[in-house]
Amino acid sequence: MENAIAKLTRENHFNNLINNLPLFTILYATQCALAHYVFYDIVNPGSFAVALGTCLIFLVSSIYVYDKYHHVIIYKNRFHVYFEIFGISKTIMFDDIEDIVGPSEECEFSSLRLVLKNDLVYDLHFIDYPMQVRKILLTHLQNHKMDQEKMNHNINDLAA
Numbered sequence: 001m002e003n004a005i006a007k008l009t010r011e012n013h014f015n016n017l018i019n020n021l022p023l024f025t026i027l028y029a030t031q032c033a034l035a036h037y038v039f040y041d042i043v044n045p046g047s048f049a050v051a052l053g054t055c056l057i058f059l060v061s062s063i064y065v066y067d068k069y070h071h072v073i074i075y076k077n078r079f080h081v082y083f084e085i086f087g088i089s090k091t092i093m094f095d096d097i098e099d100i101v102g103p104s105e106e107c108e109f110s111s112l113r114l115v116l117k118n119d120l121v122y123d124l125h126f127i128d129y130p131m132q133v134r135k136i137l138l139t140h141l142q143n144h145k146m147d148q149e150k151m152n153h154n155i156n157d158l159a160a
Contacts, residue, residue: 002076004073004074004080006073006074007071007072007073008072008073008074008128009128010126011128012108012109012126012129013067013108013109013128014067016108016109017063017067021060024060028056032045032048032052035048067126069085070082071084072124076144077095077144078093081122092116094144094145095144096116097114097117099114100115100134100137100141101113101115102130102131102133102134103130103131105131106129106132107130107131108129109129111125111126112130112134
């Protein structure tokens, strides 16, 4: 079995989520208080609090599950992307990648977009330090293309 070169992480996004939980709680309490004291004649405050709380729990839990169980592993000649919970898997060969697009400035986390030669795009969300990752991946992609060209050149020399 081939060893992986790297695994793209989402730790910064996960930490950001945890760090913002107090803010989410304050916003939840403020909205519930407004429903209870200001909009009580329009909205049932109890039902509103339950619905809002359910949505908040679903949102935070969904992001947690995505960060924890959606994996992007890089091998010598391909990306392997899989979502462990649902058993969904996708392999993207380096030969199929036209470009890797990221943010214009470095940040703690952001999305990277893989532009494929067949004009399809594949987005990788919440990647830690995306500009550094993009730079490394583009270098690796260039090296892979050069290796492929050398191999094709050697095959052509042998055939001649």
